[in-house]
Amino acid sequence: MSVDILDASAWREYRGKPSSSGINETTHLAKIADRSGRLRDCFVKLMKPGTPALLCEALGWLLARAAGVQCPDFAAIVLVPVPELRRHGPLPADFDRAAIAPAWCSEIVAGKSVRQVHKMSFVLARAACLRSKDSRKIAAFDQWSDLRDRNFGNVIQSSKGGYVAIDHETLLHDLLWRPSGTTWTEHSLLEHARKVLKSGDFQRFQLDMADAAKGHEGALEAAQSSIDEIIVKLLPAHASELGAAVKGALRERSAPGWMSEKLKVIS
DSSP, rough: OOOOEEEEEGEEEEEEEESSOOTTTTTTEEEEEEETOEEEEEEEEETTTTHHHHHHHHHHHHHHTTTTTOOSSSSEEEEHHHHHHHHOOOGGGGTTOOOOEEEEEOOOEEEEEOSSHHHHHHHHHHHHHHHSHHHHHHHHHHHHHHHBBBBTTSSETTTTEEEOOOTTTTIIIIIIIIGGGGOOOOHHHHHHHHHSSOOHHHHHHHHHHHHHGGHHHHHHHHHHHHHHHHHHHHHHHGHHHHHHHHHHHHHHHHHHHHHHHTTOOOO
């Protein structure tokens, strides 16, 4: 399991803007050719220089797959031809002098986000999501990985069944984002569940999170070599120190009982 880095020839065709671009205004739809040449319909977003966003997305995808959290089957880093993309609309000033820019791309999941246009539809969709085992697994994953911006716009109700987590840009908030000078206000499925579920249902939600957390130690072990590989690719000068810090933070938060203690439940 690894994250491919694709050159600019892989970015084949601009396909428009999504209805919601989330926290990254460069998010767009594009045809991306994977290593085998297969064209995939993807969400693509350029990453602002000097931030850990690209590394966070890659780590999040690797860790989610290892932890059994449903996520897009295909994801990669792609070098986007900036002048070509600029033909379709303005870009932030960070990319004014760039010929190519690294971006995170992930295959579009067939389905729709839990966040709905109509209020009543959203209320029903939110309730169904929070009742699912997938939501508890996603919530546990987000607590483990210190991801700060999980909302119902980046949880997809898959047409194949279940709920898929996308967008891991705010992963490892305290380790990677806070030192860069950027902090995020926390949004989580756990907080949504706390607000809308009845007391007994919310306790069940937390217990299921604690149960899901029992797999995090094994997930980290399974993903360790992939974590080291992507850090070496993206930040070779700091790979040893950064790799140790990332794995150390995740190891601490995957220790037996860590999640139960954080949630104040007995599992």
